[in-house]
Amino acid sequence: MNNKIVNPDIQPDSDLHLDISAALMQVPGDYADWLAELKTRIHVAQQRATLAVNRELILLYWQIGRDILERQAQQGWGAKVIERLAHDLRTAFPEMKGFSPRNLKYMRAFAKAWPDSEFVQAVLAQLPWYHQLALLDKLHKEDERRWYAAKAIEHNWSRNVLVIQIETCLRERTGQAITNFETRLARPHSDLARESLKDPYRLDSLGLGEDAEERAIESAIFQHITQFLIELGAGFAYVGRQVHIEVGGDDFFIDLLFYHLKLRCYLVVELKAGAFRPEHTGQLNFYLSTVDAQMKSEHDNPAIGLLLCKTQNRGVAEYALRDTNKPIGVAEYQLVHSLPKELQTSLPSIEQIERELGVAGETES
Template sequence: MSERPDALRPAPEGYADWLAELKNRIHGAQQRATLAVNRELVLLYWQIGRDILARQAQQGWGAKVIERLAHDLRTAFPQMKGFSPRNLKYMRAFAEAWPDESFVQEVLAQLPWYHQLALLDKLPDPKTRHWYAAKAIEHNWSRNVLVMQIETRLRERTGTAVTNFDLSLPKLQSDLARESIKDPYRFDFLGLTDEAQERDIETALVQHVTDFLLELGAGFAFVGQQVLLDVGGDEFFIDLLFYHLKLRCYVVIEIKGGKFKPEHLGQLGFYLTAVDAQVKHPQDGPTIGLLLCKSKNKVVAEYALRDNARPLGIAEYKLLASLPEPLQTSLPSIEQIERELEGKQET
């Protein structure tokens, strides 16, 4: 009877842990190699773009030189992609947009080339472009997520909610908490109309929790929906409970279907007290409350928060996208995307 192949014999003690460690090393090496290749490619493209700019300025070469350069480079390097006239023009625009080579080397080279094109195409302002580039690096956004964040104007919505964090939290935590809150929140991915009720919105957010977490931003972890709190024998239910990994605290989110009213904060503050007493770990920070309403009077919201000792924020939500008409017609609906995914799963 033949012996069993070595691969089918029981692994020796400790082999599984060693194999897992080797896999992690290999994955790490693959990632570093990919990043290194990308870095060199981005720097190469920037240098080509810089040279095109310089020669056109100094020697008066016209736009046709790009057509000729594209032909000659593709002839010399037939296996390499990226030397089309269109991409060479992007290289020129890239170098023109980012003239500081050290910044390109130290910061921008961390982003893939197609991220760079998205920044160039959609953001004419250097300061705004810089902000989105930094966020893409910090949160490891894919190109599609980067484009989505740009198109939904993330920068304009970040840190703009009405809060009392500066009065109720320590300075460092206050700044981070304020930057973690947006206004307004965009829930157009739910496919609901403005007539949707609070519970409908809440249920839809849980059903689309991946999109919801993306809209909330980095650091939020979903804990539960309609979380039960037993206070003196009476039962209360939190709409949505999250934990923020950077702030190290729980975040209670309550949804109101109409206009903000000061009395809404009484209920939310009660929930924060209960979470701090029953759920929070001693090492966690103070629980934060976020009230999402369809609309608010900013002055009324500021007055309602002024003397409240609990860390609270008030922001609006938008169920319908306010996108330009041409863009609206080009975007697939949630139903179309889901049908497409179901079709792929069946094949």
Template sequence: MSDIVPLPADYPAWLTELKTRIHNAQQRAALAVNRELVLLYWQIGQDILTRQTQQGWGAKVIERLARDLREAFPEIKGFSTRNLKYMRYFAEHCPNQQIGQQPAAQLPWFHIVTLLTRVQNPNEREWYALQTVQQGWSRSALDSHIKNQLFSRQGQAVTNFKVQLPAPQSALAQETLKDPYLFDFLGLGDEAHEREIENGLIRHITHFLLELGTGFAFVGRQHRLEVAGDEFFIDLLFYHIRLKCYVVVELKAVAFKPEHAGQLNFYLSAVDAQIKAEDDNPTIGLLLCKTQNRLVAEYALSGINKPIGVAEYELVRSLPEKLSSSLPTIEEIEQELTDLPEDGSTGSDD
């Protein structure tokens, strides 16, 4: 006789539901723990700040406090002298426990440290905080975006989206594109040809997708289109999940020319006619050029009837590297970074 007990017909669906509920409960528990930790760190920082102001505490008292807390709670990491100074810095710069309009407790502790110590402009800091919450950036991703100055590049491409797309989608599409795009991860010189760049982007597709941003799904390269017996090949074809549309990317290893927009306009018409599904939004085009004259690009796009963006790309980074590429772990902080000054500023570490 078999020991296998027949299962009810709805058992698989119920099991799936249970797994989802358990996973959601775990996420809520983790978020609750993080909120409590961030609140605790803020309270400790506020206490230190108050005592420094009222009682003239110096660095030696904080060092003693760190040692006493580590002895009392040896199983808990995070009570180093350096981290206590970060707590003070947090309380000083976020007196209402918010980064702009964003509750700091939505973010893990070292995301908060990254934002406070590496971004000085309050509006910029709030933007990164919001994007981190919405996009689910890891600390390394956040640090990379700050280093690459995403705030100053996002939404800066020349486009005709306001005219060619309905209002809700046009704003999202505009924010999706950036200028310039950074392709320094390819290891190519400024004189690289289009096919070299295309081959490199495919070899480094993960880096390419990260630079394009959230929502892009790679469909193919040199995608073949046939129109009345003639063959045409799209450099790179993507689908954007949030925009719900195809995105045609054309590479030009030269300065932007108005005829580039006309060629891309033709490709978009063909994709809309042959590939786009009925429930897809209109296909968007992105011209990546070595350089561009923004006014020339604006004039060229004003006579185009398809949504197109024009942006430059950089094979060799020209943006100033004011920031290091990653933050240390809690254990590395005391050894790799110098102590904060008595006034709570971040000194040369920024």
């Protein structure tokens, strides 16, 4: 028979676990708020550290590129010197990536494209290196690069989204829809509203044929709402499809309804599978009046409308909007052939975009 000698000063494990659990349960009344504040501070500190590291890396790459340019100009360096430099840097810093001959050439191109060091420090250092490469590879004019760089920073675009916006010519399409915003909305609200619409809207990725009907387009947009929101632009939130409204006992249904967070107003979207016709504005005008009367809060601005048509005659659209008392824009949509064939295959899939945005599976909630 084995006799155990028990030290009275040592608690059994089960008792110790109970004491720890009890201690964890007994917290001051303001503990939860303090913990939440600490978490926020930690997240902010992590983000600042990441931004600081990225800023230093971008500036380092720009300085290396500038030095290569200067030495090539002054001393006639050839391509083989870059090969040697890549070898020596990788030998000296084996734990660091980014010193391949290809990347050193990108650094040289980066410095050549952006000779203004102040702009690099103030603006470009906010973007990761792979965003910089997208700007270099996809664009050839400085004003275009500046515009897309500013938008990427403003809207926090991932590299994939930046590439999509460049390849679908967002800059050329922004603010091109025919509208009556200048006469129906006060500034600067009218300017922001006009810039929030584009023409045409690219709906290639919905996988529809040229002759798709309105309901098929609407259904495809709903199924791929993440992709459509990217095309619609920053600031839009999805509200619903076939949104029911009742007026005088009669039922009506809005094709698609969104809310713009910066404009603080609803966007009513009507789809037309054919050419624009003047009578379309009357229907949309009615929907806007109803949304303003039944849905708009006292803090919201008046709703704006967007007619998406397969084709439009700009002159007809301008006359149709001239005496319409609600703010409406008219734009075309393109289901196929809106991109060169070589670019269509380079676009990421909808699933890739959803993974990039981190909202896969949440678009219908």
